[in-house]
Amino acid sequence: MVAEAPLTIEVRLRSAGLRPTRQRVALGDLLxxxxxxxxxxxxxxxxxxxxxxxVSLATVYNTLHQxxxxxxxxxLAVESAKTYFDTNVSDHHHFFVEGENDVLDIPVSNLTIGNLPEPPExxxxAHVDVVIRLRPKRR
Incomplete structure (x- = not known):
């Protein structure tokens, strides 16, 4: 059985309904x-x-939002002053290491969420985001 080649960023952009401009392709490749x-x-x-x-900072901002x-x-909003963009769109949660601004994935199978409230009529x-904040142990 032959493994499928990963989709190029141009194909991914078109599949998502976005035109593969030079800047989107370059940023997508990096991302x-x-x-x-x-x-x-x-x-x-x-x-x-x-x-x-x-590319300008504004273009990066606009492209990430697109x-x-x-x-x-x-x-992924883990602190009010900084927003992270996560390339993993599957259901999962996060550790956030305070002071290091490091974000780590937690597989959804490692955390069970229950008793969610009924949403308004x-x-x-749409999604539940859990961010568990970590810090070095205090001695």
């Missing part, structure tokens, strides 16, 4: 090339600058 990641706008912008991709709206990534629960 998805290293597997599942949690990045801020500033971190992806820095990677783009280091890779020689001429990717989010298209279902390619999801937003006409609404449904």
């Amino acid at each position: 998805f090339a290293k597997g599942d990641r949690h990045l801020t706008v500033e971190e992806l912008h820095e990677e783009a600058v280091q890779a020689g991709v001429p 990717f989010t709206e298209a279902g390619m990534i999801r937003v 006409g609404l449904e629960i």
Whole structure:
């Protein structure tokens, strides 16, 4: 049996209903090339600058939000001052290491959530995000 080749970013963009512009392709390549990641706008912008991709911080911000709206990534708000974008859109939760600003995945099978409230009439629960904050042990 032959393994399927991973989809190119151009195919992924088109499948998500986005036109594969030069900047979207370049940012998508950076974003998805290293597997599942949690990045801020500033971190992806820095990677783009280091890779020689001429793109503004505003363009990175807009592109990440377009990717989010298209279902390619999801937003993870773990602190009020910083938003992370998660390339893993499957159901899972997160550890957040305070002071290091590091986000780690927790497989959904490792956490059970029960007794969710009934949503108001006409609404449904789209997703439940659990963020468990960690810090070094105090001595």
